[in-house]
Every structure is written in C-alpha cells, then in structure tokens.
Amino acid sequence: MNPRKIIIEPVTRVEGHGKVTIKLDENGKVSDAYLHIVEFRGFEKFIQGHPYWEAPVLVQRLCGICPVSHHLAAAKAIDQLVGIDPENLSPTATKLRRLLHYGQVFQSHALHFFYLASPDLLFGINAPAEKRNIVAVASENMELAKKGILMRKFGQEIIKALAGKKIHGILAVPGGVHKTFTKEERAYFLDGIKIPNIDTMIDWSKEIIDFMKNYHLENAQWIDNFAAYPSNHLSLVDKETGALELYNGRLRSVDFEGNELLNIEDIEYRYHFKEAVKPWSYLKFPYMTKYGSANGWNRVGPLARLNTCKYITTPLAEIERRIFKSTTQNKPNNMTMHTHWARLIEMLHCAELMKELLLDNELMATTDLVRKGTPRTKGIGIIEAPRGTLIHEYHTDDKGLITKCNLIVSTTHNNEAMNRGVRVVANEILSEKPEITEPMLNQIEIAIRAYDPCLSCATHALGEMPLIVQLKDYQGNLIDEKIR
C-alpha cells in the first residue's frame, strides 16, 4: 500500500471553517494528523489607527456567536485606557456587564449542546450523516429540541435587553455602561408570561445535566475514553477564593494531575505566554513560556475551568461539580468528551447567577454608570468566554488612537489540544483499516467538536458546511473523493 493522505474539508458542525489532514504510511498506519485553520481576517492589524473607544464595537464583529465576549473583553481593556481597573468600575456597571456575560455563556452553551453536539450523543457516532442535525433531534426528541431553543432564546433575550440587539449590540462604554435595567425589562425574565422564566431555566439546566449523567452511565466506556489524553488546563479563577470565575480573576493553570503550573494576575499574561506559529495553519499556538511549546500548552473552556477552580459559588452547580469531580477522584478530568458535561454544569451556574442578578435592585440604579480616572496608553482585558480564556490587549498613542492590538482567542489556546485529539482518534480508528468510512471521519470531527471551536473567532470568517473527503497518494495524486 502506498502512503496516503486523507483530507476532511471543511469540518462540520463547528463555528467557522477548518480542514483536517491525516497522513497514512505504507502500512496504513497514521503517521501524522493536523487540524488546519484556513481562514485569515487580521482584525489585530486593521483596528490600528482607530480611536480606542471603537474597539469594543468593532472587534466584536469577529463573530456572530460570541460577539458579547469580545465586546466585554475589549471593554475591560478600554476601561484601563480611561484609568479604570475592573475593581473600580461602579457596582451597577459591573453587575450589568456580568449579567450580559452570563446570558452570553448560557446561550452559547445551549447552542452548542442542543444544535451541534446532541445529534452525536442521541444518535451515536455511526448514525447516517443526514440524521446528525437539529431537525432530526426535533423529530425524535421534540421536548429536548424545544427546551434547547427556548434556553438559547432566554440568553439572547438577556443580551437584547442589555445591549439593544441579540448580535453586535452595545452595552459597555469606556469606564462603564451606557444604559441600566428597567423594572419592565426585569419582569420579562421573572414573571414567565412571555417567555419561560429564570426558574424554568434553572430547572431545565438541571434536567439536561441529569440527561448527561444518565448518558454517561450508559456510555461510560466510550465517553470516558474517546479522544482522552492528559493535558494542562487554564482559566481565570476568583482572585481571593479560587472559585470558578467567568468575568474577572487570576489566571491559573494546572497540569493533568492537578499540580499548579501558573497562578498570576491576569494583566501579567504577556510575561508568561508566547505564541508559536506553524506553516500549515493561520491559527497560532500559545504556550506558557516557562514550560516551552512542547509542554506548556493548555486546554481552555468548560472542562479546563472545572479543573482549575476550587469550587463553584452557586449551590446547585456546586453539587453537580462535586458529582462531576467524583468521577476522577477529585483529580483533573482529562476526558475530552466530559467537556459536554462540564458545559452543562456551567449553564446551570450561569442560570443561577442570572437569577441572583435579576433579583438585585442595584441593577436598576440610574446613577454612577460611568467612571473616569487618569488616562493610560495600555489596557488588557481577559474574560472567560464560552469556549475559554479570551485575551484582548490594546496600546494607544497620545491621541488615543490604537497603535497595537493583540488578541488570543479561546479557540487559539485549544489549538494544540484539538490537534492532539485529532491524532489520538485518527490513530485509534483509522490505523491499518482497509476502508475509511464516513462514520470514522465523523469521529475525527466529534473530537474537534467537543471544544466547540469558533474558527471564525480564531482567525475569523464563516464557512459552508459540506464535507469533502479526498484520498491522495504520497505524491499528492487524487485516488478517491467523496462528497457529503
């Protein structure tokens, strides 16, 4: 047998456009596997020359799924340019921004679980391709689909109420927020008249976690082992307590056994991270400088966050975290497919946090919404976006025009992790097989999909959804092609 090359392009049911190449040697064994990110948009460059206050508005255009995350990360950085650190933002502004953020995480996680991931879980990895979509989920499990739709809608309605619209709205301004919350807006989320209320969101979040726990019991062999491998884990944690923290905290990394690798002030990130580049991808490979590119890469996102935090502040999610952690005897969880489970626990956490904030009268204060301090020329904003740690850094000149911008997007942190997952799965399912089937290739995608990668964010553009598989010999000649 000649060496062969398998190409999956584009990868489906992820946000954006990616390609997988798997090389097989003359014995049919996987010799290498890559996830290529083949888009390029260059926001870091073209933001240069724009006034600093435009950053939270412009940079969120990176994405149609998580614009709020970019809006808030940029806003945190821009606050510093007007002399306001996160601790000095007014309580009302902080709470409004947090509510926006939790609504965003809630809706994004709902989108991923119900629309993108659930077909794999409900129908199995060998299900025909035409069945692996939300329409098939709706046909076979109407209630699940309906809840998924309404949970995403709830998060989006929170975003609309605060930012004016569901996509690319604006809440944050330098040093604060430009609007407050009204009694009528609050009632909309509490009374359950027009949409299911926040208590229902909490109940449904618990239900879907129960679904996941049952799924785990019935499919432990697969879900515990599929695409599993040891890694470091990185996220923000609460500065004082080490609890799960999505909006503002310290950066903490632990290795696969739980040994602490990093625990730093978030704004010191630049002294502790570097980004490697590889010729076959537009996506960079961040790593912790101290440990080098081979050992210093991290996973980020829901699984990493439950590995780095010491506990969760909201009671129901904390109960679920403890159950989740018991599967690994309280050690870090390196089982990639458990990311879905972790994501659902975060949904419950966000629902609980949203309820706390919706009942907080300070949210409706009409004064002290914006603060100003002594202007600076550098600002760094770091938040936990749905997919993981998101870093925005801006430098300005004395006229307030942006001279430098650095963005490390969540999916970028997961670059090495996703490549590792592709290699692990390719080795397990493709090596020495006489025939490469479509379900086999779907498993490669499942390994990537667990990270909910936003390839649009990481480089940044939208892509079509067909799957083209090409078999090539070692000289690059096309042997066979299948189009889904």
Added chain:
Amino acid sequence: MKKLDNTLIIGIGNNTRQDDGLGWCFLDALVKNGFNEEKLLYKYQLMVEDTDLIAKYKTVFFVDANKTALNEGFLIEKLTPSKKVSFSTHAVPPNQILNLCETIYHKKPTAYLIKIEGYEWDFKIELSKKASENLKNAIKAFIKEF
C-alpha cells in the same frame, strides 16, 4: 393604522450593504403606509429559535433581497416546509424554519416569501435605483393582495 394581529412580517437583510437592505426597506415602507410596527421584525438572518416566534402567528411573510433576475423585479410565493437541512448556526432558510415549527410545535402558519430583486451589494446605506423601483412595485402588490 393597519393592524396585523395574526400576521408577522420579517424583513431579512443588512441595510449597510445596499440592496441587501431591501427586506428592511420593505418594512420601512409598510410603516409609512400605516402598518403597526409591532408586527414588523428586522433581522440579519433567520435562526433556529425563530421557530418559536413564528409558531405564534397565523400568517408569516419573509421579505428578502434576491440576487437572480425576477420577471417583475419581485415575486411573492407561498412557502411549504422543507425537510432538507442546510443547517448553519448563522442562518436557516425560511422553509426549514417552517419545517422545524411544524415538527416541534405542530403549528403550520401560512407563509409567503417576498423576493425583491437587487443589483448592488457594496458597503453603502442606499438602495440602487432599479432596486428602489422593484421595492415600490412589491409594496403596491402586497398592499393590493393582502
């Protein structure tokens, strides 16, 4: 004021891309013609959760710009649900939204797609002359027929 109690009209598009804003301009024109704004919805694209929205209405109109040539510059066609899936989280076609609505909510709103031919798609908030003409004709036909 012309009331649209059981009818929702969704304008799809982006008014900063010239004729891609035809769907929104259609709604603007309806407001000028006295239709109540609460039942007019401006959207960049349709998404899965719009299923929940249209399930509440008896009749739904989707209004969108059309890149290919149309005989009269516009076309009003009745929609039937489609089981075909060309799913992306960023945009879902109207006939697939109808299918989801029927599958999940067991509701079948009467639905129409109003296509209006556009010609220019650059970064500009202004319709081309020919598209504006098509819009006027589409509005006339809509008011006459419905």
